[in-house]
Amino acid sequence: MAAKFQNIASDVKLGKDVEIYDFVNLYGCEIDDNTKIGAFVEIQKGAKIGKNCKISSHTFICEGVMIEDDVFVGHNVTFTNDLYPRSTGQDGKMQTDDDWTCVPTCIKKGASIGSSVTLLCGVTVGANAVVGAGSVVTKDVPAETIVVGNPAKTLRKIDK
Numbered sequence: 001m002a003a004k005f006q007n008i009a010s011d012v013k014l015g016k017d018v019e020i021y022d023f024v025n026l027y028g029c030e031i032d033d034n035t036k037i038g039a040f041v042e043i044q045k046g047a048k049i050g051k052n053c054k055i056s057s058h059t060f061i062c063e064g065v066m067i068e069d070d071v072f073v074g075h076n077v078t079f080t081n082d083l084y085p086r087s088t089g090q091d092g093k094m095q096t097d098d099d100w101t102c103v104p105t106c107i108k109k110g111a112s113i114g115s116s117v118t119l120l121c122g123v124t125v126g127a128n129a130v131v132g133a134g135s136v137v138t139k140d141v142p143a144e145t146i147v148v149g150n151p152a153k154t155l156r157k158i159d160k
Contacts, residue, residue: 015051029061032069046102056115064102064121071107074115074133079105081121108143128158 007025008014015033020026024037028045031037035049038057043049047061050069055061057075064081067073081102089095103121107113111125114133125131126143135152146155 011045021057028063038075050109064104065107066104067107068109068111068127070110072112073107074113074117076116077113078118079121080119081105083121111141130158 005022006020008020009027011028012026013030015031015035017034018031019036021037021039023040025042029043029047029049031043031049032051034051035053035055037043037055038059040058041055043061044063046063047065049055049067050071052069053067053071053073055073059073059075059077060079061067062079062081065079082100083103086095089099105119105121106124108125108127108129110128112130113125114131114135116134117131117137119137123137123140125137125141126145128144129141130146131137131141131152132146132148132155134150135148136150137147138151141147141152144158146158147153148155
C-alpha cells in the first residue's frame with residue numbers, strides 16, 4: 001500500500017466518515033460527517049465545512065469561510081478573505097496577523113460552486129444556488145439562482 005501524503009494538524013476537527021485524498025493540507029478547521037476532500041486541497045484555520053459536502057481537487061479554502069451542508073465545490077475553486085491584501089505596510093515591514101481583518105464568506109446549504117470559480121470575501125452564496133464554472137463572485141448570490149461570468153451575473157432562477 002502506498003504511503004499517504006497528507007498534512008492534517010492535530011487541531012483539525014473531523015466528523016464521522018470524512019474521506020480525505022492525498023496531498024491535502026488541513027489545519028485549525030472543522031469538517032463535518034460524510035464530507036469528501038479531494039487531492040491537493042488546503043483548508044485553513046477557522047474554516048468550517050458542513051455535512052455531506054464534496055470539495056474537489058486543487059481547491060483553496062481560507063480562514064473565514066463557512067460552507068454549510070450538502071455543498072458541492074468544483075475543482076480549482078479559490079476563496080479569498082482579505083479586501084486589501086498587502087505583503088508589507090507603508091513602513092516597508094512585513095505584515096502580520098494583526099495588520100489585516102478577515103472578511104467572512106458563507107456558502108449556504110445545497111449550493112454548487114463550479115470549477116475554477118473565484119469568490120471574493122464577504123459574499124454569501126444562497127441556498128441551492130449554482131455558480132457557473134470560471135465565474136468571479138463579487139457580490140451575494142440569491143438562493144435558487146444560477147450566476148455566471150466575470151463578474152458573476154444572474155443567468156436565471158432555478159426551476160423547481
